[in-house]
């Protein structure tokens with residue numbers, strides 16, 4: 001069991017319509033009181049709607065990506081300041097679906113995280129190895145190299161790290177608690193400077209109500225970044241309720 005306050009974050013990815021606003025009330029109605037921080041990251045198109053729906057609730061709002069630049073002539077991009085304006089407290093950066101699908105590298109991820117920090121947002125910096133890296137026995141060094149390249153200068157209180165092994169995302173094949181714990185401990189040990197004990201490290205990749213408790217029982221797993229299982233309000237609430 002982690003000594004840090006748990007954080008469960010839902011990443012809706014490119015899913016959701018305005019008509020899904022009813023999700024918020026169903027989710028809130030299914031939550032039981034507990035000591036877990038809760039974050040929902042809908043697509044950018046729904047942030048304004050969900051800002052209103054989560055007002056006065058324990059559910060925080062996050063975005064799935066941001067520009068590394070401040071406002072300006074960047075067609076199609078969304079700045080960290082715009083996300084702050086919509087009530088976001090967090091933003092995911094460096095998700096593997098952006099690294100692999102959009103060619104984003106560590107340097108860009110670090111600049112995005114820096115832009116988030118400058119606006120007072122908490123970046124959730126995603127790192128994780130491919131299956132070929134794990135099979136080659138270089139999972140830990142691969143992930144620690146990503147961490148070193150993706151991390152802006154920051155206090156451990158101001159960022160969240162999400163370890164998401166690419167082979168576990170959307171596959172139904174979660175890392176086992178021992179595999180995940182080993183990586184989380186390595187990430188914490190590699191944290192530069194002091195404050196490593198305060199750093200929150202989330203696990204992501206096929207987290208479900210059925211496996212969340214075993215993952216959360218690990219000392220260095222402080223929460224989860226949840227994709228598919230966050231789309232159903234009752235399933236996600238059950239997962240949150242089981243996390244602390």
Ligand SMILES: O=C(CO)COP(=O)(O)O
Pocket residue numbers: 011095164168169170171172204205206207225226227228229
């Ligand atoms: O990518 C993820 C969260 O960011 C994990 O997705 P799944 O939970 O659908 O495997």
